[in-house]
Amino acid sequence: MTENVLSGWNRKIQPPAYTPDYKSSRARSPRQPLIKPNFRTSETDGPVFFQGDLGPNDNNLLCNFYHDGDPIGERILVFGRVLDENGKSVPGTLVEIWQANAAGRYRHLSDDYLAPLDPNFGGCGRTLTDEDGNYSFKTIRPGPYPWPNGDNSWRPAHIHISVFGGEFAQRLVSQIYFEGDPLIPLCPIINSVPDRPAINRLVAKLDMDASTPFDCLAYRFDVVLRGPASTLFENRLEGN
Amino acid sequence: MSGKPIQTVSQTAGPFVHIGLVTPQAGFEVYENELGGDIALPDIPGQRICVEGAIYDGNDEPVKDAVIEFWQADGEGRFARPNANDGFRGWGRVGVDFETGQWRINTIKPGPVSEAEDTVHAPHICLWIIARGINIGLNTRLYFDDEKEANVSDPLLSIIENPERRATLMASSKAENRYHFNIKLQGDNETVFLDI
Numbered sequence: 001m002t003e004n005v006l007s008g009w010n011r012k013i014q015p016p017a018y019t020p021d022y023k024s025s026r027a028r029s030p031r032q033p034l035i036k037p038n039f040r041t042s043e044t045d046g047p048v049f050f051q052g053d054l055g056p057n058d059n060n061l062l063c064n065f066y067h068d069g070d071p072i073g074e075r076i077l078v079f080g081r082v083l084d085e086n087g088k089s090v091p092g093t094l095v096e097i098w099q100a101n102a103a104g105r106y107r108h109l110s111d112d113y114l115a116p117l118d119p120n121f122g123g124c125g126r127t128l129t130d131e132d133g134n135y136s137f138k139t140i141r142p143g144p145y146p147w148p149n150g151d152n153s154w155r156p157a158h159i160h161i162s163v164f165g166g167e168f169a170q171r172l173v174s175q176i177y178f179e180g181d182p183l184i185p186l187c188p189i190i191n192s193v194p195d196r197p198a199i200n201r202l203v204a205k206l207d208m209d210a211s212t213p214f215d216c217l218a219y220r221f222d223v224v225l226r227g228p229a230s231t232l233f234e235n236r237l238e239g240n
Numbered sequence: 241m242s243g244k245p246i247q248t249v250s251q252t253a254g255p256f257v258h259i260g261l262v263t264p265q266a267g268f269e270v271y272e273n274e275l276g277g278d279i280a281l282p283d284i285p286g287q288r289i290c291v292e293g294a295i296y297d298g299n300d301e302p303v304k305d306a307v308i309e310f311w312q313a314d315g316e317g318r319f320a321r322p323n324a325n326d327g328f329r330g331w332g333r334v335g336v337d338f339e340t341g342q343w344r345i346n347t348i349k350p351g352p353v354s355e356a357e358d359t360v361h362a363p364h365i366c367l368w369i370i371a372r373g374i375n376i377g378l379n380t381r382l383y384f385d386d387e388k389e390a391n392v393s394d395p396l397l398s399i400i401e402n403p404e405r406r407a408t409l410m411a412s413s414k415a416e417n418r419y420h421f422n423i424k425l426q427g428d429n430e431t432v433f434l435d436i
């Protein structure tokens with residue numbers, strides 16, 4: 001078959017649906033095996049977004065919910081590159097993030113954590129990757145927060161990230177964690193991932209070279225989308 | 241990075257996914273232009289339809305915090321193309337209603353999609369479902385129960401051997417141009433999910 005069918009999810013490292021230590025997964029995990037088509041499907045295409053869809057401050061969480069000042073918290077740059085498993089950049093793709101404020105509180109109708117909201121922080125951003133697949137967000141470092149999983153469960157500080165890629169089948173949501181956070185090994189959501197190196201790759205690394213003196217530190221987080229499966233032609237090039 | 245890059249692993253979208261993907265539903269606004277509400281703008285030709293339904297978990301409780309994305313062809317079976325900025329995006333997303341547990345989209349009915357080697361897929365909409373408790377996004381497809389002939393020869397439906405399971409992918413036509421499609425994450429009548 002010469003069709004370019006996307007390489008699959010690597011189930012050895014991706015979290016399974018049912019991970020009972022993360023209680024919410026118990027009743028929300030399908031039990032029947034997934035059906036795998038062996039032919040090209042509609043999910044090989046995917047939506048396209050344009051610069052005109054976005055506003056100029058959409059990727060700056062320090063000012064996109066401005067009311068009367070800057071948000072409280074540690075100013076950071078979160079940046080990286082979106083690429084595929086062949087190392088090819090994914091340009092012009094939509095990246096969206098959302099997060100709690102510095103106190104660990106989400107601006108959301110359903111979040112009733114006692115920590116305060118920040119009047120100058122909304123907590124969402126979006127951007128398109130540039131021609132080399134690069135993206136960046138200015139934001140504040142989110143705080144950890146408690147959640148009703150066990151008697152005393154706390155999420156490590158994290159930023160939720162959503163990435164499209166060129167094909168609907170590549171659609172991914174994940175979470176960005178921060179180097180050195182002692183809550184990481186305790187978290188059942190992180191431990192849903194059965195592979196230690198894969199967990200380590202969810203941890204953004206401090207990058208002093210990308211920081212701005214007297215302004216903000218920088219954390220690097222690359223996103224690798226699945227695929228594309230190597231075609232016959234590419235196999236020959238690589239000699240495998 | 242040494243060696244071949246390895247795919248990033250998925251993590252649940254969590255209960256506050258609305259902040260990032262359907263911001264007004266979280267209770268505030270940041271973006272001038274919300275994405276996802278226009279699968280097909282009103283001037284796109286085709287049969288205008290409304291599809292609605294609910295998502296249930298393994299305990300038959302409605303999943304009220306889920307977000308669903310949709311991807312579909314136009315009335316003639318063509319997907320939106322990178323340079324065809326013509327009002328047909330073919331993509332949308334909704335958050336399930338916090339109170340009622342229902343979701344609804346307005347779109348056009350997709351046409352049959354021709355793929356290589358003379359295979360024709362029956363009219364369908366691709367769905368991707370994320371929520372708290374879903375570790376990796378769930379892909380499924382919605383077909384239309386009034387497309388009986390096309391459904392019989394659809395290649396995806398054909399590889400689902402059990403007719404009861406196949407039926408979980410059928411939106412039922414309730415009234416003219418209105419369809420109903422429930423999603424069941426687990427248990428009896430569990431929806432067929434795809435490994436695409």
Ligand SMILES: [Fe+2]
Binds near residue numbers: 155158160254256
């Ligand atoms: Fe979170």
